[in-house]
Amino acid sequence: MHLPERMAGSFRDPECYVAIAEDTFLRVATGLTGEVLSDPAVRALLDRLVARGRLIGFEPIASSDATVLRVETIPFISYPYEWSFEMLRDAALVHLDLQIELLDADLILKDASPYNVQFRQCRPLFIDLGSIARYVPGQPWAAYSQFCQLFLNPLLLSSILSVPFQPFLRASLDGIPPATLARLLPMHRRWLPPALTHVTLQAFLNRHSSAVGNATDSRTMTVPKTAMRRQFERLRGTVVGLSRPSGTSNWSTYTNDGVHSTEYVQAKSEVVRSIVTRAHPEFVWDLGSNTGRFAQIAGESASHVVAIDSDESCIDAMYVAHRSTASDILPLVVDVLNPSPAQGWFGTERTAFFARGRRDFFLALALTHHVCVSGHVPLDEWARFLSTIGRRGIVEFVPTDDPMFRKLVQWRSPEGIHPYGQAAFEAAIRTHFRVVTTSVLPGSGRVLYFVESD
Structure with a gap:
């Protein structure tokens, strides 16, 4: 051929x-x-x-x-800077488990990149068949540094400091160098396991190697196969033993904060379920998914759901809840106001977020006021954006007397807010869509619009 x-x-x-x-x-x-x-x-x-x-x-x-x-075709390609802590941890474990099993068969992976892992039904899957090579007896694991920079160091950053790793991985496709992480860690943590071995010592060796002009070539080292296997096993134990970032965010308890009545939540769930069931879309994008209540409802009828939120705590909770189920929901840490751009060589190695996947149906629930008030996006721009995401969808309007809207604007000058109101919202939406149905949610004044474009 x-x-x-x-x-x-x-x-x-x-x-x-x-x-x-x-x-x-x-x-x-x-x-x-x-x-x-x-x-x-x-x-x-x-x-x-x-x-x-x-x-x-x-x-x-x-x-x-x-x-x-x-x-096999993966329904939606995602990248490590869009994953939550538990997603990156699971990807690291899949990589190490595969390394151990391949080594037992005298094979090895040439590299150790999380970009070689994708998620299907909230389960990590190794995809880079070309990374499999013959094991050369005595040769050390050449990908150790890459594993640390792209897997272990981001996990350590979040576990020890509760600092999100996503901006670091998005800023550098090569990950977090040990010297960078060492400077961020408190002094006492640098000298405690696992940072001592994988961060502090590695940063020192890298500086020493540069100072002496790479006089020591790792290719001349001899590492027994049993020692390499123990290295994989110890790394696995390190990854498993890391604690999740501490604390919860303001939004991880958003749907249970007492502001939203049970009547409102139940009515909203019924409307979304009814519309999505009738529409029966193949691919749903849930924008601002929070902890995934409505992504799960959409998943009852849709073949695939991509659920995004800028809050990692929400995405992590959703991932943990769904990784043991058969539902095809992919939760990702993505800010709709600043989504992942095209990156890498000529912008071709990592595709921009909204240039990936199919465009079929969207959910934009309790999101309009955040985008238009907090994000300073005019209503007509918001409606135009939604028209690029899917031909059909459900968008929720939150009125100005809503408690959450008042909370958003309480410290803002009216002059700094674009015109916002139900009439302006409907005018913007009707520029790009036909409104099929409207549903006023009881006890809230909020309205769900089922929209469709030609």
């Missing part, structure tokens, strides 16, 4: 790349990587890993020029 062209952002591995042919994702491998992936014994091991849900599904395609694998 004629080898397909690589995707624009798939160029870092000289022996393996990703391509798309007829809406199908392919892994094209040559050289030593191609030999490994075409080995029948390796294929049998990989098939077992696929069956156990650790590895992405694949199917060989006949080719005389390379090893070509048709791989």
